[in-house]
Each structure stands twice: as C-alpha cells, then as structure tokens.
Amino acid sequence: MEPEADEKSIDPECPIMHQKIYEKSIDPASQTMLQKAEQEGIETAWDRYERQLPQCSFGKLGVCCRNCNMGPCRVDPLGKKKPKGICGATAEIIVARNLLRTIAAGAAAHSDHARDAVLTFKKMSEGKIQSYGIIDEVKLLSLAYEYGIPAEGKSHEEVAAELADALLQEFGKQNSPILCTRRAPNSRLKLWTKLGIEPRGIDREIVECMHRTNMGVDNDATHILLQGLRTGLSDDWGGSMIATDVQDILFGTPQPKRSTVNLGVLSRDKVNVIVHGHEPILSEMIVEAAEDPELLKLAQEKGAAGINVAGICCTGNEILVRHGIPIAGAFIQQELAVITGAVEAMVVDVQCIMPSLGYLTGCYHTKLISTSPKADFPRTVRMEFHEERAHETAREIVRVAIENFPFRNPGKVNIPEEKQECVVGFSVEAILGVLGGSPDPLVEAVKRGSVRGIGAVIGCDNVKITHNFGHVNLVKELIKNNVLVVTTGCNAIACAEAGLLVPEASEIAGDGLKAVCKVLGIPPVLHMGSCVDTSRILVLASVLANYLGMDISDLPVAGAAPEWMSEKAVSIGAYVVSSGVFTVLGTVPPIFGSQAVTALLTRDLNDVVRACFAVETDPFKAAYLMLEHIDGKRKALGLDSGIGYNGRFTDPNRTPPGLSLL
Ligand code: SF4
Numbered sequence: 001m002e003p004e005a006d007e008k009s010i011d012p013e014c015p016i017m018h019q020k021i022y023e024k025s026i027d028p029a030s031q032t033m034l035q036k037a038e039q040e041g042i043e044t045a046w047d048r049y050e051r052q053l054p055q056c057s058f059g060k061l062g063v064c065c066r067n068c069n070m071g072p073c074r075v076d077p078l079g080k081k082k083p084k085g086i087c088g089a090t091a092e093i094i095v096a097r098n099l100l101r102t103i104a105a106g107a108a109a110h111s112d113h114a115r116d117a118v119l120t121f122k123k124m125s126e127g128k129i130q131s132y133g134i135i136d137e138v139k140l141l142s143l144a145y146e147y148g149i150p151a152e153g154k155s156h157e158e159v160a161a162e163l164a165d166a167l168l169q170e171f172g173k174q175n176s177p178i179l180c181t182r183r184a185p186n187s188r189l190k191l192w193t194k195l196g197i198e199p200r201g202i203d204r205e206i207v208e209c210m211h212r213t214n215m216g217v218d219n220d221a222t223h224i225l226l227q228g229l230r231t232g233l234s235d236d237w238g239g240s241m242i243a244t245d246v247q248d249i250l251f252g253t254p255q256p257k258r259s260t261v262n263l264g265v266l267s268r269d270k271v272n273v274i275v276h277g278h279e280p281i282l283s284e285m286i287v288e289a290a291e292d293p294e295l296l297k298l299a300q301e302k303g304a305a306g307i308n309v310a311g312i313c314c315t316g317n318e319i320l321v322r323h324g325i326p327i328a329g330a331f332i333q334q335e336l337a338v339i340t341g342a343v344e345a346m347v348v349d350v351q352c353i354m355p356s357l358g359y360l361t362g363c364y365h366t367k368l369i370s371t372s373p374k375a376d377f378p379r380t381v382r383m384e385f386h387e388e389r390a391h392e393t394a395r396e397i398v399r400v401a402i403e404n405f406p407f408r409n410p411g412k413v414n415i416p417e418e419k420q421e422c423v424v425g426f427s428v429e430a431i432l433g434v435l436g437g438s439p440d441p442l443v444e445a446v447k448r449g450s451v452r453g454i455g456a457v458i459g460c461d462n463v464k465i466t467h468n469f470g471h472v473n474l475v476k477e478l479i480k481n482n483v484l485v486v487t488t489g490c491n492a493i494a495c496a497e498a499g500l501l502v503p504e505a506s507e508i509a510g511d512g513l514k515a516v517c518k519v520l521g522i523p524p525v526l527h528m529g530s531c532v533d534t535s536r537i538l539v540l541a542s543v544l545a546n547y548l549g550m551d552i553s554d555l556p557v558a559g560a561a562p563e564w565m566s567e568k569a570v571s572i573g574a575y576v577v578s579s580g581v582f583t584v585l586g587t588v589p590p591i592f593g594s595q596a597v598t599a600l601l602t603r604d605l606n607d608v609v610r611a612c613f614a615v616e617t618d619p620f621k622a623a624y625l626m627l628e629h630i631d632g633k634r635k636a637l638g639l640d641s642g643i644g645y646n647g648r649f650t651d652p653n654r655t656p657p658g659l660s661l662l
C-alpha cells in the first residue's frame with residue numbers, strides 16, 4: 001500500500017527505528033513523543049503490546065471460557081481435538097456467551113455513567129447541591145413532555161425533580177419498555193417488539209445477560225445474541241441517551257464553536273491540568289476552578305502565566321463540544337501527554353484510563369489525581385469527588401496542580417508543535433439549526449446526489465492498528481466520495497488532529513459535498529460529542545427517517561468503528577446494528593471461533609434487524625463497503641446510485657468481509 005502524504009512525517013534524522021514509530025502512529029505529535037519515550041527509556045502501551053505477542057489465539061477467536069471452575073476450557077473451533085468444554089458447551093455457545101458478557105459490560109459502563117448524571121440532576125433539583133443548575137431549559141421541558149410530566153404551574157426545579165425520578169425508573173423497569181425508544185421510527189419499534197428485543201429496564205437487561213451466561217443457563221447462540229441486541233438497545237435508547245440529555249440540561253446543548261486539538265495545546269508557560277475519563281460532572285467543575293481569580297493569582301506567584309485545562313478522551317470531548325476547551329489527545333495519547341513532561345496534574349474519573357499512568361507519572365513531576373468513588377489506580381493522589389463539594393474539590397485539585405508547577409523539570413519538557421484548529425459542537429439541535437430548522441436541505445442534497453449519504457464513524461484507538469491510520473483514511477475516503485461524516489469519541493479527536501473538522505477540509509471532499517459544506521459553512525465531518533453521545537447519531541437518523549416516513553434501515557447511512565477496543569464499543573455496535581445501520585468493524589472481534597455466530601452477525605442479521613456487521617481491517621476497503629451499502633440504499637429508494645467511486649480500493653473480486661479471517 002502506498003503511503004499517503006500524512007503518513008510521511010518521520011524526522012529523517014531520528015536515530016531510532018523509523019519504521020517502528022511509523023507503524024505506531026501516523027500523527028506527527030504522537031511520533032515525536034514516541035521518539036522521546038524511546039530516548040528516555042519510557043515504556044508505552046505499544047511496548048507492552050509487543051511483549052504480549054503472539055496474543056492467545058483461543059482468546060482472539062473467542063473460544064475460551066471460564067464461566068465455571070470446571071474450566072477454564074478452550075475449545076477447538078474446527079471441532080477436532082477438543083470440540084467441547086467440560087459441560088459440553090460448543091465453540092458456538094462459548095463465543096456467543098462471551099460476546100453477550102462483553103455487551104453487558106459496555107452497556108453497564110455507559111448506563112452507570114448515566115445513572116450518576118441523573119443522581120446529580122436529582123440532587124440539583126432538590127436544592128441539595130449548589131454547584132450545578134439548569135442550563136438548557138428548553139431541553140428540560142421537551143424531555144419532561146416526552147416523559148408525560150406536565151410543566152404548567154411548576155418551577156423548573158420541580159419539573160426536574162419529577163423528571164429525575166422518571167429517568168431513574170428507566171433503570172429498574174421490570175417488564176415495561178423504556179421510553180426513549182419512542183424517538184425511533186414506528187417501523188423500528190414494531191420490529192423490536194416483534195422480535196422480543198424491545199428493551200425493558202437498563203439494569204434488568206444487563207443483569208439478565210449475566211444470568212443467561214452463568215453456567216448451565218442460556219445455551220442457544222441465536223437466543224443469546226438476541227439478548228445482546230436488546231441489551232445494546234437499552235444502552236443507546238436508555239443509558240447513553242439519558243446521559244446525553246441530562247448532561248445537556250445541566251451543562252448546555254453543544255453548538256458549533258472553534259477550538260484546537262492535539263498535544264501542542266499544552267502550554268509551555270502555564271500550569272497544565274489534563275482531565276481524562278468520561279464524566280463532565282467533574283471536568284465542568286475543573287474548567288470553572290481554572291478561571292478562579294484566586295487560583296490564577298496563585299499560579300502567577302508560582303511563576304506560571306496562567307492555568308491551561310485540556311482534555312483527553314471523552315470527558316475532554318464533553319468540555320470541548322460545550323465550551324471549546326482544547327483536547328490534548330485521544331485514548332492512545334494519554335501516556336504521550338504525560339511524556340511531554342509539561343503536565344502538572346492528570347485528573348481522572350472513569351473509563352479508558354490506563355492503569356499504567358500511575359507508574360508513568362512517577363517518571364515525571366506529574367500528579368495523577370483519581371477522583372471517582374468507583375475507580376482508583378496504582379500510585380495516585382486520591383481526591384474523591386462528590387457533588388456536594390464539587391466546587392471546593394475542583395479548586396483543591398487545581399491548587400495541587402499549581403503547587404506542582406515549580407517542580408516541572410525544563411530539561412524533560414518537550415511539547416510537540418502540532419495543534420490543529422477544529423469546529424465542534426454539532427448536536428442534533430445544532431445540525432438542524434445549521435439547516436434552518438428542518439432536515440429538508442440535507443434530504444434534498446441527498447436526493448440530488450450532492451450528498452451521497454451519511455457515514456457514522458466512531459470509536460476508540462487500538463495499538464493493533466497504526467494510531468489514526470484507520471480513522472483518518474476511512475473518513476477521508478468517505479468525504480472524497482461525497483459522504484457527510486458524523487463522528488463521536490476518539491474518532492472525532494483523530495479527525496480533528498488530521499484537520500478534517502474545519503470548513504476548509506471540504507476542499508478534499510467530493511464536489512457535491514464540498515458545495516453543500518460551503519453553502520452551510522460546515523466541515524465535511526461533524527463532531528457530535530463523546531462516545532456516550534453516539535446516541536445523538538441515532539436520534540439524528542430517527543429525525544431523518546421520521547421526516548421521510550421510513551425506517552432507519554432504509555436510509556443511505558452506514559457506520560464504522562475503525563480502531564475500536566472498548567467493551568463499550570461492542571455495546572455501541574450492537575445497538576447501532578439493531579437500530580438498522582450496517583456497521584464495519586476495523587479491528588477483529590473475538591467471534592471467528594464460531595462460523596455460526598460469524599455468519600449470523602455478518603450476514604443473517606440482515607434478515608432479523610435489516611442490518612449487519614462487516615469486519616474489515618483495511619480502512620480503504622472498509623470505506624468501499626460503506627459506499628457499496630449506501631449506494632444500495634440509494635438504489636432501493638430510486639435515487640441515482642451511479643455517482644462513481646474516487647478511492648484506493650478497486651478490487652471488485654474481494655473476499656467477502658470477515659470470511660477471509662475464518
Ligand atoms: Fe468449561 Fe462449561 Fe465451565 Fe465454561 S461453563 S468453563 S465451557 S465447563
């Protein structure tokens with residue numbers, strides 16, 4: 001494969017192995033920090049990955065089970081030597097059970113995040129905490145309306161209190177369905193009901209997954225996987241959507257704004273405070289504390305020019321899309337940020353935080369501050385965060401960072417130059433606003449073929465694929481072919497780092513998309529928020545489908561997760577496909593130990609939920625698959641599907657997705 005321009009950014013003078021750094025990341029800022037790590041003898045996730053190789057092939061195929069203590073059992077996927085576990089479980093059963101547990105874990109992470117957001121919302125509405133308030137009153141009232149809560153004659157706080165109780169009930173409903181699913185088109189809702197996968201209470205679905213996969217319970221792969229779809233749906237149309245909505249009420253619904261991303265946002269002369277994790281309940285308070293005049297004065301007294309807050313991962317995305325606070329990097333860059341030697345404090349809450357950070361920060365002056373009652377890590381400064389003392393704790397955290405500034409070792413500081421402008425904050429409300437209040441202009445652009453379709457590209461980074469290679473190349477291929485891209489999570493950060501989140505990026509888009517972006521003044525890639533905000537993408541799909549009177553699966557829309565790694569991404573995959581969107585996975589899920597499960601997920605699901613997965617590690621081929629799918633949907637709608645193809649993948653006789661990996 002010929003390297004593209006953005007792959008050739010290695011310093012030719014670098015004394016260490018160019019190819020190795022090149023294979024780790026295509027991002028120049030990350031490459032600089034990887035060189036620094038090697039020169040300083042600092043270990044990163046890539047080094048630990050190399051030491052893990054070869055990774056266990058049973059694990060990769062999904063055919064190891066330790067669900068009871070007769071095991072662990074590892075079965076032979078070809079059924080020759082050890083075709084069954086001790087209890088008689090086949091590869092098919094084991095792969096399906098493992099997948100169900102993964103979905104449950106991912107859904108639990110998203111929805112427990114949502115639960116905490118609702119509990120904060122409830123305490124705020126009852127006047128028990130002072131640090132939070134109602135910022136988006138329109139969203140409060142519209143959500144109350146959805147939940148059947150009359151607002152007349154009540155204060156906003158009273159409405160919020162009733163709404164909080166209604167939202168909390170969504171977690172524990174025993175038999176009745178959760179309500180956010182009503183945003184989906186009727187056809188989808190009917191299909192879920194017919195299949196018996198309309199989700200009940202979010203907690204109930206997750207617990208049922210654990211029950212079903214307990215030794216000797218559910219042992220039919222299809223039956224097991226249907227519960228996986230239902231649990232995924234309870235995540236998106238329950239947990240994730242609730243988290244997004246409540247956070248919008250508390251902190252504001254994102255609107256387009258400019259900011260900057262990448263390691264170069266760290267400051268040479270200010271106190272650098274990085275917030276990393278997922279919950280804006282904390283990061284919002286850190287942002288406020290960093291503007292406190294008393295703390296700014298203290299920073300000056302310590303020799304700093306100010307206080308610079310930057311994000312990593314999705315808590316970074318939350319404050320980026322709402323306030324334009326810069327992002328220092330995505331998941332895989334968390335260690336690289338510390339390696340700059342310029343971070344006074346890395347403040348973490350939950351999810352996607354590497355336990356390596358405590359050891360790594362010990363090599364620099366950085367303080368790793370863990371804050372969540374649920375999550376601690378080796379070698380942290382523990383400063384537990386509770387909403388009742390939110391302001392005070394945030395101020396104490398920022399004070400610790402300031403006090404640490406004089407201990408920065410200038411000899412160890414190397415902040416990469418690279419920082420990239422971006423425009424972010426495209427909530428569904430913001431997108432409709434850009435369109436003038438109605439989906440019509442976008443629908444018309446799709447009908448004419450100026451916009452071929454919509455690509456939803458999301459998900460993490462993964463050391464198994466060159467950092468940003470999958471994200472950036474897949475998205476570029478899509479926009480070159482006139483597909484408007486919506487993005488969340490670490491894909492959004494990757495796109496921002498590659499300069500794809502500015503209106504000027506439409507210059508590399510196809511002519512149709514370029515013209516639409518210019519008229520609307522938008523980038524060809526729209527940043528919709530954190531990984532939990534993937535719910536916004538399905539709300540947008542529902543708005544379009546409802547507007548057109550069709551199902552989500554009829555739309556020229558395709559999804560992808562080019563570098564996914566988290567269990568949360570598996571839950572997202574389950575709900576996106578169950579909602580009717582064909583989705584390409586860019587790293588290989590542990591399902592190929594069972595041909596039956598693989599065939600179900602990559603083909604037969606089409607007959608069940610009218611969408612399925614593909615697995616394709618080459619981002620150029622993945623883009624081609626998405627375009628093929630989008631064109632197929634266009635054709636079915638009677639729209640022009642002969643728009644042509646402008647890309648790198650040209651092999652029409654490719655092996656069907658996934659099957660080459662069996
Ligand atoms: Fe082995 Fe069955 Fe126990 Fe799994 S549940 S560890 S396959 S005996």
Ligand code: MSK
Binds near residue numbers: 460569
């Ligand atoms: S942070 S879940 S690595 S998107 Fe949401 Fe990024 Fe994936 Fe974590």
